[in-house]
Amino acid sequence: MLRIFLSSLLLAASCLAQPAATPASTPASTNVRGAAFPVTHSDNRVTFRFKAPNAAKVQLQPGGDDNGLGKGPMEMTRGADGVWSITTPPAVPGFHYYWFLVDGVIVNDPASETFFGWGRQSSGIDVPESGADYYAARDVPHGDTRIHWYFSKSTSAWRRAYVYTPAAYDANPKKRYPVLYLQHGSGEDERGWTVQGRANFILDNLIAAGKAKPMIVVMDQGYAVLPGQPAAPGPGQFTAFETVLLNDIIPTIDHTFRTIAKRESRAMAGLSMGGMQTLQIALTHLDTFAWIGAFSAPQRNAFDPKTSFGGAFADPAAFNKKIRLLWLGAGTGEQRIHDSVVVLHDALDKAGIHNVFWASQGTSHEWQTWRRHLNQFAPLLF
Amino acid sequence: MLRIFLSSLLLAASCLAQPAATPASTPASTNVRGAAFPVTHSDNRVTFRFKAPNAAKVQLQPGGDDNGLGKGPMEMTRGADGVWSITTPPAVPGFHYYWFLVDGVIVNDPASETFFGWGRQSSGIDVPESGADYYAARDVPHGDTRIHWYFSKSTSAWRRAYVYTPAAYDANPKKRYPVLYLQHGSGEDERGWTVQGRANFILDNLIAAGKAKPMIVVMDQGYAVLPGQPAAPGPGQFTAFETVLLNDIIPTIDHTFRTIAKRESRAMAGLSMGGMQTLQIALTHLDTFAWIGAFSAPQRNAFDPKTSFGGAFADPAAFNKKIRLLWLGAGTGEQRIHDSVVVLHDALDKAGIHNVFWASQGTSHEWQTWRRHLNQFAPLLF
Incomplete structure (x- = not known):
């Protein structure tokens, strides 16, 4: 039948x-x-x-x-x-x-x-994943994802961000919210976390269940070209994006949305290239971010607790006191990246740096891994 | 050089x-x-x-x-x-x-x-059109376009609308705004007016120049299938969309956004199929809409002022008193449609029905016609 x-x-x-x-x-x-x-x-x-x-x-x-x-x-x-x-x-x-x-x-x-x-x-x-409804459109209050245009002074160009505001945002015009800056991977753009990742539904479901705090999620494009720089992708783009994020995006978001504009209420996370950008940018700006997540971010250089990431880990006790969460994830199906993240996790543990590692079982360098990562990571924030 | x-x-x-x-x-x-x-x-x-x-x-x-x-x-x-x-x-x-x-x-x-x-x-x-910057991203305050999910009881399905809120919307949490419901053409969907049409930039520029009143613009998908109906496109879909618009979309928007929820502050317009839907739906619901725009909407039936569109024009004086704007447009490059709209315009004039016809010079059944139409139509609203 x-x-x-x-x-x-x-x-x-x-x-x-x-x-x-x-x-x-x-x-x-x-x-x-x-x-x-x-x-x-x-x-x-x-x-x-x-x-x-x-x-x-x-x-x-x-x-x-x-x-x-x-x-x-x-x-x-x-x-x-x-x-x-x-x-x-x-x-x-x-x-x-x-x-x-x-x-x-x-x-x-x-x-x-x-x-x-x-x-x-x-x-x-x-x-479909049998039994998994955490990224489904369910009968819960839904936030909006806003297509938000702003002018970037650093690049002299208009840029577009996707900004998730939680369901209650409009109904509470005096309330302010913490912010998660959430980055896509290489070859993708600011639409990825919404269209492929279903981040809005993941947050809707977590917030409705009381598992995550209501938060704003800013999804921007992880590319930028500063005047005089070559446009071709490369390490220079990471530096340019860092400039745009710190000098343009965060100030714009804090000006336009009702954010809690301090480090204890500001997180950064990303997948793959976005995870590498997160580690590079957040770990060298601990006065800006207090919560850090790197999803399937390959580690290419040998880790040295004294010098890696601009020496962020040189004083483990100070780092542990200052940073509220350092979260690492990978999928068991992406062995090379998984293993490199485990090496970093073990080295951080050995150096006495508080950090979390979470493996997505059976998934690879694909969006199901990162949907699960967000679903695990967001409840720990703020 | x-x-x-x-x-x-x-x-x-x-x-x-x-x-x-x-x-x-x-x-x-x-x-x-x-x-x-x-x-x-x-x-x-x-x-x-x-x-x-x-x-x-x-x-x-x-x-x-x-x-x-x-x-x-x-x-x-x-x-x-x-x-x-x-x-x-x-x-x-x-x-x-x-x-x-x-x-x-x-x-x-x-x-x-x-x-x-x-x-x-x-x-x-x-x-690019030389000298035309009305749909460009300019140095003016920008509204957001919100990807808004809601549950349609009529169809028992989640639906997605794109909702433009003007730049000052968040900063004035007590202010209420009129609403334009703006429909795409056949084969397109709720993304069309933003991505192809650049409606957000057109409204940003008009509002910043004081040429149009700040308004909310709701762009939804012009398709719906009611339970028990065939899913194939056809006249039944117009009726189903009418049901969804009147019973689901408008109540949802009035509940969720700070609208002025009365007919004098509610407009409907659309292009091609969306223009046909606008005439069919708005003209048979004059208690819901007071402003009507049909862009490049082909007219297939002979016009009879007594019976066409559910007899909306049977009493010209009453119609003229009730409806604030009936706006018709076409491009000179789409001759068949242009001519059929002119026939309607002339018949309305002859029947003593107030209406406006505006021709886009040199453009055809394409988005440049409808960008221009929106740029002409929006300043006349509210």
Whole structure:
């Protein structure tokens, strides 16, 4: 009966005349309105379809080597109708970037929303995680995510931040809130934490359950080019972003929003490149931030408690007194990064620096790891 | 000297090793960060590039028959490096959807942002209009555009609206504002007026200049499926959206935002399909809306002042007394729609119904027409 119901639902939802999917399958939440495929199956297999009658070869390319859809490129099979299809093995739950290779050309799936990653707009699919509703839109009060434009004096350019204000923000016009500055990874931008990461729903659910304090979350782009600097990505961009964050973003946010503008109420966290930026910037500005989170941030240099991160750890007792939280995370599926973070964690422990390490089981260098990280990290703040 | 400077700038901005563009050309504002192409030239020609060494044929396909880039598909030329390129004739200023056809397959330009239109995420390019800064990010106070989630009881589903709040909204927590409900066209969604239309910048500039009253602008998706209805697009969707707008969206907005919740402070407008929805919904609910705008809304039925639009015009004197503004617009480049709107305008005039018609010179069924329409319409409100 359930099978019949779901099949009917799929047929009804389809704008295109396509055969019914395997029973107990559901169009992905990441599809555009009305698209019947791709579908996720109850055992986490995923079926993709793409119409290309004249192509000689069509492949599914998951984004990245450790993508939860599997290793690519995966050969798709041509049907008599010119529709190519593939059903993957059971996927790791969570969000995965993907695209098609049509005779070698990168082609987004027209049935998928696009997500800014890999330095371009890519297709993506969200494979539901059984029992996990912490990032779902639930029947709780919802905060807004504001698209906020401001002028950056450091770069002489208009910039756009995504700013989450908690559900009660408007109803309490005298109340002030702590702020989490939350950064995306390389090739992504200020939209990532909202669109891929569902940070707004994670915060809504935590705040509604009383598990996290109401807070403002500022998600900005981790790129900047100062006048006279080359625009190409590189270490210079970290320095430029540091300048913009400290001189433009934080003052703008403190001026525009009802923040508690002091270090004890200001956190910084980020994923991958954003985690590296967080460690570089926050650890060298302990008078600005008191809460620090690095999600899947690879450590490339040998750690020296006396000199690393500008000597932030040279006096462990002073550091422990000043910093309220130093939180490190990784996924067990991203072994190289996981191991490098564990090395840092162990070295910090050995040096007597208070810090937390939390591993996401079975997930890799992907958004499901970072959704879980945020869900673990935010309740510890403020 | 300027030529040398611009060439250097382009080379510096390019992530890819590509030859310098024609002098006096600029990477499009719609490009992803760091992409050197497409470029717009000072005479409004546009140069596109796409790397596909193994393709037999690559074409530029402007979206729609009356696209300001020209009629497609246009043949692109293969360079020795496998990069295909084309320079169009001078384009009509404004935003144009486009994509590439690579051996017949629709492929988005990886160098372009994506824009939801044509029922999918498409590439788009903004060709600057000389002297037009009304939709530019200027040095004026900026409102936020809020991504606002709410539960629709009518459809039993979570929905997302984009809600513009004017710059002074937060600083005046007791002040209440009139509301414009502003709808997108067919194949687009609630993001269109912000991303393609730049409605936030248009309102920022008008409000800062004292030309428009500060107002809230609600941009929602013009689609809905009521339980038991088919999901396929059709006239039923208009009725379902009407139900959602009247029973869910307006009450939610009046509850959540500081609105002036009465008809004299409530407007509805929309473009194309959204204009048709506006006429259908607002004209049959004159107790809800007092200001009405239809931008490029084709009129398919013969107008009868006694019976059309539920008989809204049956008593011209009563209508004129009740409705503060009935505004119709079209572009001179979209002749069929332009002419059908003029027929309606003339019939309304003949029936003694107060109404305004405004033609956008030289633009077609595209966003530059609707940017201009909003820029003309908003100052007349409230």
